[in-house]
Amino acid sequence: MGSKSHFTSKLVVFASILVLLLFHSSEAQSWKDSLERWIPKEMERSFQGIFYNIDPPGGIPGSVTAADSHYQPDYYYNWIRDAAITMDVVVTLYEKAKEPSQVKKLEDILKSYVHYNYIIQRTPNPTGNLTTGGLGAAHYLLNGSAFTGSWCSVENDGPALRAVAVMRFAKEYLRRHGDLSYVKKWIFNNETNPPTTVTRADLDYIVRVWPDPCCGPWETFFVVHFWDQLLIRKALLQGAKFAEMLGYMNASSYYTKQAKELTSNMSKFISHVHGVVLESIDAPRDTIHETFIDTSTILAVLYGYNDDGFYAPDDPYVMNTANLLRLIYKDLFPVNRRRSQDEGVLFGRFPNDNYDGIATGNGVKGNPWFLCTLGMARYYFELAKRFSEYTTLTIHSKWMLPLLDHLGSSHSHSMPPVVGEALNHFQVGETLQKAQLCQIAKALLTEADKIVYAVYRHVPETGMLTEEINRFTGFEQGAKNLTWSYDSFVTAIWSRKHSLKAFHSNCPL
Ligand SMILES: *[C@@H]1O[C@H](CO)[C@@H](O)[C@H](O)[C@H]1NC(C)=O
Ligand SMILES: *[C@@H]1O[C@H](CO)[C@@H](O)[C@H](O)[C@H]1NC(C)=O
Ligand SMILES: *[C@@H]1O[C@H](CO)[C@@H](O)[C@H](O)[C@H]1NC(C)=O
Numbered sequence: 001m002g003s004k005s006h007f008t009s010k011l012v013v014f015a016s017i018l019v020l021l022l023f024h025s026s027e028a029q030s031w032k033d034s035l036e037r038w039i040p041k042e043m044e045r046s047f048q049g050i051f052y053n054i055d056p057p058g059g060i061p062g063s064v065t066a067a068d069s070h071y072q073p074d075y076y077y078n079w080i081r082d083a084a085i086t087m088d089v090v091v092t093l094y095e096k097a098k099e100p101s102q103v104k105k106l107e108d109i110l111k112s113y114v115h116y117n118y119i120i121q122r123t124p125n126p127t128g129n130l131t132t133g134g135l136g137a138a139h140y141l142l143n144g145s146a147f148t149g150s151w152c153s154v155e156n157d158g159p160a161l162r163a164v165a166v167m168r169f170a171k172e173y174l175r176r177h178g179d180l181s182y183v184k185k186w187i188f189n190n191e192t193n194p195p196t197t198v199t200r201a202d203l204d205y206i207v208r209v210w211p212d213p214c215c216g217p218w219e220t221f222f223v224v225h226f227w228d229q230l231l232i233r234k235a236l237l238q239g240a241k242f243a244e245m246l247g248y249m250n251a252s253s254y255y256t257k258q259a260k261e262l263t264s265n266m267s268k269f270i271s272h273v274h275g276v277v278l279e280s281i282d283a284p285r286d287t288i289h290e291t292f293i294d295t296s297t298i299l300a301v302l303y304g305y306n307d308d309g310f311y312a313p314d315d316p317y318v319m320n321t322a323n324l325l326r327l328i329y330k331d332l333f334p335v336n337r338r339r340s341q342d343e344g345v346l347f348g349r350f351p352n353d354n355y356d357g358i359a360t361g362n363g364v365k366g367n368p369w370f371l372c373t374l375g376m377a378r379y380y381f382e383l384a385k386r387f388s389e390y391t392t393l394t395i396h397s398k399w400m401l402p403l404l405d406h407l408g409s410s411h412s413h414s415m416p417p418v419v420g421e422a423l424n425h426f427q428v429g430e431t432l433q434k435a436q437l438c439q440i441a442k443a444l445l446t447e448a449d450k451i452v453y454a455v456y457r458h459v460p461e462t463g464m465l466t467e468e469i470n471r472f473t474g475f476e477q478g479a480k481n482l483t484w485s486y487d488s489f490v491t492a493i494w495s496r497k498h499s500l501k502a503f504h505s506n507c508p509l
């Protein structure tokens, strides 16, 4: 009797493990399958959304509307920042294009973009004119007229992002045997007083104003932001190389010199106490827990990392900031508290955000944003790529541990313990070997895919992306067809592709 019941209970345990495993793996298949089926469809939809918003009705060629939303909110303007982020996507397509008609089409769009920006740089606005700070204007009308209402100004990320996108275009254009005289007429030459070219104007502007406070990516606090500093740094360093390539040595060395000073001044953004990158050190925010923790620091790394080891994706402080953002948002948004185990966290801009996509002010609660959430997914894809490529890596800071331990624990939950050794309990000074690095890379790829899957769960059948996702209901909210949301989807999926490729070539099964 005793042994029979023992046998039965063993059988029950065995059967339930089997059911669990089967159920678990089929469920694992189903979320992955849904994701793989959705990604190509949403990519197509995103490109449609991006090109729909370039040269929109009422706009002159080369203008980009921030969203197809004219009312509540009215985003029917060319934001310098958002347009540059969009054109950076177009430049990537241009670099990849093979078919002559496609090359020509993209080249025409990019030349129009340069021309539209030549016009608006020379359009005086409430912030100033070409030589007195007018380049800091946040946005212009799509027909090229200045925006004369009140708005948070100055914004210095726009000229930095625009300079980087235009220089990338110019380099690819010259590589394809484009005309050097076009580049010197419209993009960069030695005329400075006033500048007669678009990128010379941008670089000479940011090289002068980089120490000053401005509105930041969210147009909320007028302070010195980590976001602007890292973007300006990249633009100046790229600008120095570009000017040198064209033979303008004076400009080149001047940009380098200023970039060096900016770089040495950026250590102030590190909090050694909390192990995080601060969004700013200048403005008061409400609670200690939420002070200066902002998703834009991770976005800054995505858009502003110059591939030189300075604030790389695997910088310990950057890694810990990403992990802390997850811990904050997983509890902050009700929609995250209800999510299934296959869904990652949806991310907002900063914890005490009080803009909901239409209204702003006391009592208004901020929401998850597509561009923040997809940016975080892209961050994990980038990190996975780096971990796949290392042959060994020494844990050189305790601020790497919280994210690594999280990956270790979620990794061991998603796998039966017999299959792999649990990955947690890393130590400072420990050197990770290839097999461990590949396990971490795999966990990062899963972490990233779960975030993309969470996005999928909140996008309607049409594939239309807005600015935000309601923090309670999980439905889309705010500006419809937000261009930057589509840009973020495309760039996240491009990173996914590169990351999977690196993983498969470095981490054989
Ligand atoms: C959004 O973009 C699509 C095309 O990409 C368009 O058909 C639609 O009208 C746009 N506007 C809204 C509000 O959906
Ligand atoms: C910009 O404004 C200043 C001061 O109002 C003026 O002296 C200058 O000529 C203007 N520059 C351009 C390029 O319009
Ligand atoms: C652009 O549009 C605005 C508002 O519709 C109008 O006032 C302005 O004159 C237009 N500018 C140009 C250059 O057509």
Ligand SMILES: *[C@@H]1O[C@H](CO)[C@@H](O)[C@H](O)[C@H]1NC(C)=O
Residues within 6 Å of the ligand: 211, 261, 265, 268
């Ligand atoms: C560098 O940062 C320090 C500390 O915030 C500030 O006092 C100083 O003015 C900055 N340097 C420049 C050139 O802005």
Ligand SMILES: *[C@@H]1O[C@H](CO)[C@@H](O)[C@H](O)[C@H]1NC(C)=O
Residues within 6 Å of the ligand: 190, 247, 248, 249, 250
């Ligand atoms: C660019 O202008 C500077 C003076 O502003 C001059 O020293 C330099 O030689 C010029 N470079 C070229 C290539 O014309």
Ligand SMILES: *[C@@H]1O[C@H](CO)[C@@H](O)[C@H](O)[C@H]1NC(C)=O
Residues within 6 Å of the ligand: 192, 204, 250, 251, 254
């Ligand atoms: C060198 O270039 C910088 C940036 O364009 C400019 O401000 C400076 O006047 C130039 N110096 C000389 C000697 O031309």
